[in-house]
Amino acid sequence: MSEHEMIDTQLIQDENSKIENDLLKDYESLGERLERRSIDIRTITAKVADYAVATPTWGVGTGGTRFARFPNPGEPRNIFEKVDDCSVIYQLGRATPTLSPHFPWDRVDNPAGLMERAASYGLSFDAVNSNTFQDQPGQESYKYGSLTHASASVREQAVAHNIECIELGKALGSKALTVWIGDGTNFPGQQDFTASLERYLDSMRQVYAALPDDWQIFIEHKLYEPAFYSTVIQDWGTNYIAATELGEKAKCLVDLGHHAPTVNIEMIVARLIQFKKLAGFHFNDSKYGDDDLDSGSIDPFQLFLVFNELVAAESRNAPGFDPAYMLDQSHNVTDPIESLINSAATVQGSYARALLVDRDQLVGYQQSNDVLMAHKTLKLAYETDVAPIVAMARMQSGGAIDPVAVYRKAGYREEKARQRPASTVGSSGIV
Ligand SMILES: [Mn+2]
Numbered sequence: 001m002s003e004h005e006m007i008d009t010q011l012i013q014d015e016n017s018k019i020e021n022d023l024l025k026d027y028e029s030l031g032e033r034l035e036r037r038s039i040d041i042r043t044i045t046a047k048v049a050d051y052a053v054a055t056p057t058w059g060v061g062t063g064g065t066r067f068a069r070f071p072n073p074g075e076p077r078n079i080f081e082k083v084d085d086c087s088v089i090y091q092l093g094r095a096t097p098t099l100s101p102h103f104p105w106d107r108v109d110n111p112a113g114l115m116e117r118a119a120s121y122g123l124s125f126d127a128v129n130s131n132t133f134q135d136q137p138g139q140e141s142y143k144y145g146s147l148t149h150a151s152a153s154v155r156e157q158a159v160a161h162n163i164e165c166i167e168l169g170k171a172l173g174s175k176a177l178t179v180w181i182g183d184g185t186n187f188p189g190q191q192d193f194t195a196s197l198e199r200y201l202d203s204m205r206q207v208y209a210a211l212p213d214d215w216q217i218f219i220e221h222k223l224y225e226p227a228f229y230s231t232v233i234q235d236w237g238t239n240y241i242a243a244t245e246l247g248e249k250a251k252c253l254v255d256l257g258h259h260a261p262t263v264n265i266e267m268i269v270a271r272l273i274q275f276k277k278l279a280g281f282h283f284n285d286s287k288y289g290d291d292d293l294d295s296g297s298i299d300p301f302q303l304f305l306v307f308n309e310l311v312a313a314e315s316r317n318a319p320g321f322d323p324a325y326m327l328d329q330s331h332n333v334t335d336p337i338e339s340l341i342n343s344a345a346t347v348q349g350s351y352a353r354a355l356l357v358d359r360d361q362l363v364g365y366q367q368s369n370d371v372l373m374a375h376k377t378l379k380l381a382y383e384t385d386v387a388p389i390v391a392m393a394r395m396q397s398g399g400a401i402d403p404v405a406v407y408r409k410a411g412y413r414e415e416k417a418r419q420r421p422a423s424t425v426g427s428s429g430i431v
Helices: 009-036 041-050 079-093 111-120 152-172 193-209 236-246 265-274 300-315 336-355 359-367 371-382 387-396 403-410 412-419
Strands: 098-100 176-179 216-220 250-255 278-283 324-327
Touching (some): 009 041, 009 387, 041 336, 041 387, 079 111, 079 336, 079 403, 111 152, 152 176, 193 216, 193 236, 216 278, 236 265, 250 265, 265 278, 265 300, 300 371, 324 336, 336 371, 336 387, 336 403
Parallel strands (some): 176 216, 216 250, 250 278, 278 324
């Protein structure tokens, strides 16, 4: 357990005690129904309790759109305050023991002090993220690209930033660098497709060479935005090619919002697992063009189908299968702490549902081409209400049965609104 907590633990216990009996009844009832399907609810609960997803430090700031940003009161003003907010998400929800920092936003002179602050809450650091999609004061501009820029000096600057991120990450105990670039074009003819990818590979080979032995590099693709005609690392195919060209330590990161509409993401996940190139996930959801809506808020069935592939890989001990799980969301109209608590629970719930799939039965139906029953096998798991399992896992781990209700009752946001006067400079969330 951590040394200190942002939310009064007595409040959590008091609130839990009011609804604990209801939870026990729901849990027992679900346990009986699962027993009829030869599933032990306690085994599932233990797995769900062990499941963890990283919180993005940028996620606790208010996001925005290209039109405007409407800041929440009490926004964190620096990485230490972001860590404080992330600790609330972890304390109440118990699903998020790691943080994924973003540089240069989260750069500190004293990484040991930052680690200490995080550790005091029981938190540690996951993959670090570089940023070459935004200009920093006194630097050459990334307006026309970064790792793929036509100018060698801009590429060198972008490579150096990524190598610096590895150094900063080492000091924080991270083991992976996630690289997403905004590079691409808005006009046909603006750049040569082949030359820009070749420049990307040359730059990334230099970053790759700086990786410690026990580190990995996660490549994140994105179909479009900020570039609107072409993106250099636009899809999982180019991502896979780049990861294969670079070597074993390079893998492909799947951000759920970075695909064309209607793309079968779960199938991409299966392919990457099969060829040992799945780095992990940035969980979020998407309806049209936005890639940072709350996980499972738009298409929870898709999230379940992704987890169905993950659990299938886990149950057959797929070689090299060890994905990193992270949330990557931007919260424009909700309290980011509430959204992240809720999203982490949604992701856990999708994992729980996927654990309920009767895999032997599924294989049998697939072998005999019983299409309807194969589909119904998945649907039975998906349609099971797993909320009592997720709540029980949370309570047994010391969290709140109803974390959002406790968060509101604790008055954390109101307290921070008083302690953190609104900043007039910059923004602390992705826009
Ligand atoms: Mn992402």
